[in-house]
Amino acid sequence: xxxxxxxxxxxxxxxIEVEVENDRVTEVIGYKCPRxxxxxxxxxxxxKRIVMSVVKVKNGKLPTVSVKTTKPIPKEKIPELMKVLxxxxxxxxxxxxxxxxxxxxxxxxxIVATRDVESV
Amino acid sequence: xxxxYDVIVIGxxxxxxxxxxxxxxxxxxxxxxDENEFLGGILPQCIHPGFGIHYFKEELTGPEFAHRFIExxxxxxxxxxxxxxxxxxxxxxxxxxxxxxxxPKGIKEVWTKTVIYAAGARERHAFExxxxxxxxxxxxxxxxxxxxxxxxxxxxxxxxxxxxxxxxGLIMAxxxxxxxxxxxxxxxxxxxxxxxxxxxxxxxxFNIPLYLSHKVVEVRGRARVEKIKVVKVDENLKEIPKSEFxxxxxxxxxxxxxxxxxxxxxxxxxxxxxxxxxxxxxxxxETTVPGIFVAGNALLINDLVDYxxxxxxxxxxxxxxxxxxEGIPSKRWIKLENGQNIRLLAPHYLSGERDVYVYARVSTxxxxxxxxxxxxxxxxxxPILRPAEMLRIRLRAEEIxxxxxxxxxxxxPQ
Ligand code: SF4
Numbered sequence: 001x002x003x004x005x006x007x008x009x010x011x012x013x014x015x016i017e018v019e020v021e022n023d024r025v026t027e028v029i030g031y032k033c034p035r036x037x038x039x040x041x042x043x044x045x046x047x048k049r050i051v052m053s054v055v056k057v058k059n060g061k062l063p064t065v066s067v068k069t070t071k072p073i074p075k076e077k078i079p080e081l082m083k084v085l086x087x088x089x090x091x092x093x094x095x096x097x098x099x100x101x102x103x104x105x106x107x108x109x110x111i112v113a114t115r116d117v118e119s120v
Numbered sequence: 121x122x123x124x125y126d127v128i129v130i131g132x133x134x135x136x137x138x139x140x141x142x143x144x145x146x147x148x149x150x151x152x153x154d155e156n157e158f159l160g161g162i163l164p165q166c167i168h169p170g171f172g173i174h175y176f177k178e179e180l181t182g183p184e185f186a187h188r189f190i191e192x193x194x195x196x197x198x199x200x201x202x203x204x205x206x207x208x209x210x211x212x213x214x215x216x217x218x219x220x221x222x223x224p225k226g227i228k229e230v231w232t233k234t235v236i237y238a239a240g241a242r243e244r245h246a247f248e249x250x251x252x253x254x255x256x257x258x259x260x261x262x263x264x265x266x267x268x269x270x271x272x273x274x275x276x277x278x279x280x281x282x283x284x285x286x287x288x289g290l291i292m293a294x295x296x297x298x299x300x301x302x303x304x305x306x307x308x309x310x311x312x313x314x315x316x317x318x319x320x321x322x323x324x325x326f327n328i329p330l331y332l333s334h335k336v337v338e339v340r341g342r343a344r345v346e347k348i349k350v351v352k353v354d355e356n357l358k359e360i361p362k363s364e365f366x367x368x369x370x371x372x373x374x375x376x377x378x379x380x381x382x383x384x385x386x387x388x389x390x391x392x393x394x395x396x397x398x399x400x401x402x403x404x405x406e407t408t409v410p411g412i413f414v415a416g417n418a419l420l421i422n423d424l425v426d427y428x429x430x431x432x433x434x435x436x437x438x439x440x441x442x443x444x445x446e447g448i449p450s451k452r453w454i455k456l457e458n459g460q461n462i463r464l465l466a467p468h469y470l471s472g473e474r475d476v477y478v479y480a481r482v483s484t485x486x487x488x489x490x491x492x493x494x495x496x497x498x499x500x501x502x503p504i505l506r507p508a509e510m511l512r513i514r515l516r517a518e519e520i521x522x523x524x525x526x527x528x529x530x531x532x533p534q
Contacts (some may be wrong), residue, residue, distance in 0.1 A: 008318040012503050049325070052167045052181060053298065054270050064273040066167035066183050075325065082298055096187045115164055115183035 003044050007036040016040040048072035052114070053085045055100060060092035060117040067100055071109040080105060092119035124231035125149045127439045128219050129238060130206050130384075133161020134425050135416025136238035137189035138432030140198045143236070146440045151230065152193070152200035153221055159193070159202060160186030161240055162263065163425070165270045168291055170318070174426035185425060209235060211388045214410040214447060234411045234439040237385060238432060241378035241417035246339075249283065249376045253338040258345035262288040262375035269295060277371025281348045282306045283336050286314035286508070287423070289375030290322050296373075297326035304367050306330045307350055309357060312485050314377075316423065316508055335359065336372070345372050380418045388412070395464040396420040402469040403476045404438030405431060406448055413438050420466050420479060423510045427479065454523045461486065461531035463507060472521035480511045480529060488534045496522040501534060 001021075007014045012032060018040050019027035025045065031037040042048075050072050054064035073081065084104050094100075094117040101111040125148075129140045132154030140152040158164060163171070166182025173179055176188065193200060203224055210218040215233045222228075243261040260268075260276055262284075268274045278301050282289045285308040293303045306323065311333045313320045323330050331350065337359070338349035352363035380398035382390070391400045391408040398419045399407040406413050415431035422428050442448055450471035456478065458465050465480035482489075482505045491500045491511065496519050505511065520527070 005324075006317050006320065008321060011317075011509060013317045013506075047325075050169050051298070052169065054167065054273055056273060062271060064271065066164075066181065066270060068167070068169065068181055078298065079300075082300070096184060114167060114181045115187060 005040050005043055007031065007039060009035050009039045018044045020044055047075040049075055049078065051078055051081055053082060055085055056089040057094060057117050058089055058091045059119045060094070061120055062117050065090070065094045065100075065117045066114045067111050068114050069107070069109040070112055073107045073109055077105060077107060081107065085111070092117045122229060122231055123151075124233075125151045126232070126443055127151070127234050127236055127436070128153065128217075128230065128232040129236045130219075131161065131238035131240055131416070131418070132156065132159040132200065132202065133238060133240050133416060134163060134185065134189065134428045135240070135418070135432040135435075136161070136236070137186070137193060138429035139236045139238055139413075139415055139436045140200070140432075141189065141192045141196055142433040142436035143439055144196045144198045146436060148436070148440060148443065150198050151232075152198055153204045153206055153219070154200065154202050155205045157203055159190050159200065162266075165263075165266045166291075167270050168294070171425045174424065175429050182425075189429075206239075206384065209237075209384055209388050209412070211409055211412070215443075217411060233443050234413060236432070236435045236439060237407075237412060237414045237418055238416045238435075239381045239384070239418050241421060242381050243288075243378055244374070244376040246372070246374050249336075249374070251283075251336055251339060251372075251374075253349075254341050256339065256341040256344050256346075258341065258371045259339065260371065260373055262292045262373055265292055265371075265373055266295070269299065275299060275301065276373075277301065277345075277369075279304055279369040280371045280373055281336065281350075281367050281369045282373045282375055284308065284314060284375035284377065285320070285330060285332075286375055286377060287316055287319050288378075289373070290315045290319040292373060292375065293328055294322040294326065297322075297328065303328045304369055305350070307334045307336050308332050309335050309353065311355070312506070314508055337364070339372055345370050348372055378417060378421045380420065382418060385409075385412065385414070385418075390414075393464070393466070393468065395458060396466055398466065400469075401467045402448060402450075402453065403467045403471060403474065404441060404448055405435040405467065406438055406442065410447060411439075411442055413442075420464060422479070423508065427510065427512060430477070454520060455526040457526055457528050459528040459530035462529050465529055470515070470520045470527070472517055472523075474517050476515050476517075476520065478511075478513045478515055478529065480513070481507050481509075482511070482531045483507065486531060486533070489531050490534050492530050492532060493519075493527050494530070495524070495527050496520065505531060
């Protein structure tokens with residue numbers, strides 16, 4: 001199967017095509033540098049994303065706190081992680097960088113707060 | 121006696137925060153005023169990463185970027201006041217301006233020598249882009265939906281159509297999809313996507329269809345949005361007859377671009393550049409009213425927060441120059457004008473006494489382009505330029521001095 005991607009590593013935005021057969025990359029064309037090539041292969045074989053969301057806060061000046069994963073996680077794990085995040089509720093005050101969850105779903109990442117929430 | 125300051129910064133977003141920190145560091149008596157309950161402007165609601173790559177050399181989310189600056193505000197001891205709405209700027213003389221504001225403590229007036237106006241932008245609404253139909257619940261601007269979801273934790277809808285493929289629209293498409301809503305389509309008037317490539321990628325991540333050269337023209341529903349009419353447009357953006365189709369949805373998200381927020385400035389006679397929608401400024405970001413500076417999205421719509429912060433700092437430097445010299449000293453001003461394929465640029469007047477960063481956007485996507493400044497014989501080559509990405513080009517003082525009266529900026533094929 002042929003995948004078409006616009007490279008986002010640099011502003012050039014090369015159109016890269018990756019051919020995959022039986023889970024193996026057989027051809028990559030269109031890149032202008034090796035960084036783009038590596039990015040495109042990863043993007044097809046093992047795409048990862050930083051995930052961000054908000055989680056509920058009890059007794060806070062705001063009802064939510066924004067959070068993110070400290071590392072990119074595999075794309076297909078995102079819906080599952082979002083479900084975990086939807087279920088938690090933490091107590092104010094919350095500080096930027098505070099760990100909300102250690103190693104959720106064994107993804108080898110942490111969920112950290114990205115803003116402060118004062119308590120009421 | 122009335123309080124008086126060297127600088128009053130209006131707006132506590134990234135431009136205002138950076139301006140206030142720099143002004144204080146330069147030794148100016150500074151007061152920062154913001155209408156929200158908390159500092160940061162729209163950053164606290166922009167929970168996605170992608171901020172500060174140039175400024176902090178690491179990738180932060182919006183709230184984290186704001187947090188760093190708010191810490192700096194506290195470190196250097198800038199006075200600030202939130203929940204404060206500036207009602208008026210009164211211009212008595214070059215070095216005497218009165219700021220009238222209301223806060224929970226009542227209405228107050230303070231004197232200042234200079235103003236750095238960093239009030240950001242507003243979003244364009246449905247009526248500005250020609251959408252007709254029922255006035256029902258379920259129509260939001262992207263920023264309104266973002267505030268609801270990411271500050272207050274409220275989902276605005278389940279089946280969403282987004283108008284506009286700029287960065288804000290694309291980022292909201294991802295937020296909705298992540299939260300389990302169905303994003304049924306992104307509708308873009310132009311034949312190319314409006315956002316940065318890394319954000320266009322979001323559509324592929326979530327299998328969201330993008331309709332280029334299409335337009336939302338009508339919304340129907342009883343109490344809430346039920347269906348949305350879309351038509352195709354030709355290369356002159358004219359609707360193509362019989363090309364219409366309806367999409368069932370309960371929510372319409374308008375992400376049709378931002379307009380600099382300049383109402384207060386217009387009232388005191390600041391001249392506006394119709395192509396940026398923001399004030400006409402010189403290289404220190406001073407407007408046509410002496411002592412009034414502008415930075416960030418109130419100046420022109422930026423793509424990166426890093427540039428916004430940079431403009432804030434430059435305006436602070438401008439305020440210092442202004443106070444020390446009782447005006448910005450320059451023997452002559454050289455006009456910088458947008459020529460072929462340059463949709464907008466700033467600053468508009470250059471002195472040739474210092475290096476300047478020019479911020480500009482091209483009119484359409486172009487490959488193998490030359491950016492040329494014919495009067496000063498400067499040329500730069502780019503493999504590709506898109507309107508979504510702001511160009512930032514350094515002109516050196518000695519280059520600027522080569523010009524007699526004006527410098528034109530053009531984007532032409534190589
Ligand atoms: S392939 Fe290389 S040159 Fe092309 S966009 Fe990617 S990083 Fe840039």
